[in-house]
Amino acid sequence: MNQEIIKFNEIRANSAISALQKNGFSAEYLPSKEQALDRLLELIDKNAVVGCGGSLTLRQIGIIEALTERGNKVIHHAHPDLSPEQLLELRREELLTDVFLTSTNALSLNGELVNIDGVGNRVAAMTFGPKQVICVVGINKLTTNLEAACERAKNIAAPLNALRFSLNTPCTKLGRCVDCDSPERLCRATIIINRQPSQTPTTVLIVGESLGY
Numbered sequence: 001m002n003q004e005i006i007k008f009n010e011i012r013a014n015s016a017i018s019a020l021q022k023n024g025f026s027a028e029y030l031p032s033k034e035q036a037l038d039r040l041l042e043l044i045d046k047n048a049v050v051g052c053g054g055s056l057t058l059r060q061i062g063i064i065e066a067l068t069e070r071g072n073k074v075i076h077h078a079h080p081d082l083s084p085e086q087l088l089e090l091r092r093e094e095l096l097t098d099v100f101l102t103s104t105n106a107l108s109l110n111g112e113l114v115n116i117d118g119v120g121n122r123v124a125a126m127t128f129g130p131k132q133v134i135c136v137v138g139i140n141k142l143t144t145n146l147e148a149a150c151e152r153a154k155n156i157a158a159p160l161n162a163l164r165f166s167l168n169t170p171c172t173k174l175g176r177c178v179d180c181d182s183p184e185r186l187c188r189a190t191i192i193i194n195r196q197p198s199q200t201p202t203t204v205l206i207v208g209e210s211l212g213y
């Protein structure tokens with residue numbers, strides 16, 4: 001990555017961090033995913049029970065393996081062999097953990113988080129349930145304003161996630177959202193978090209690398 005891009009990423013991240021702090025969140029910038037991993041391990045207590053959404057970002061960072069190796073109990077539902085009933089139960093358990101780890105579909109430079117969810121467990125956990133939320137955001141998810149954040153969530157993140165989960169939806173063929181009525185529609189709840197939810201301390205870690213969708 002050249003110096004201008006590194007500097008530009010840092011400038012954008014710092015703008016978002018100031019706005020997030022004004023909106024009541026804790027926020028930090030970590031230039032690399034290795035530094036993000038180290039910071040996550042510092043922020044999460046060794047005895048904490050940790051819940052994880054289906055985030056690709058978290059898997060790219062390697063935090064699930066690192067926490068498990070350290071002895072933290074980690075609850076997540078990315079187990080291919082479980083029954084639908086078992087997956088649902090794990091999603092419920094994730095809601096009542098000490099720390100819930102997630103990413104976000106988009107983060108505006110005004111400090112707003114935008115997410116689209118199908119089951120709804122992730123957007124639920126981001127607003128109420130866990131004692132604490134930590135949200136890890138790759139620099140590719142920063143947008144200039146709320147409108148661009150909604151656009152990113154709808155026309156970039158959702159179609160990419162539909163592809164990731166091999167859904168039979170129009171966006172996987174067209175490369176954009178057409179607000180479908182597909183039975184496999186991923187987009188069932190869209191949430192904008194404008195301020196830190198009053199009962200959910202939330203830390204946003206912005207990483208200076210492209211991560212997740």
Ligand code: SF4
Pocket residue numbers: 154158159162169170171172176177178179180181182184185186187
């Ligand atoms: S509403 Fe349908 S077409 Fe639009 S992104 Fe969601 S699944 Fe794809």
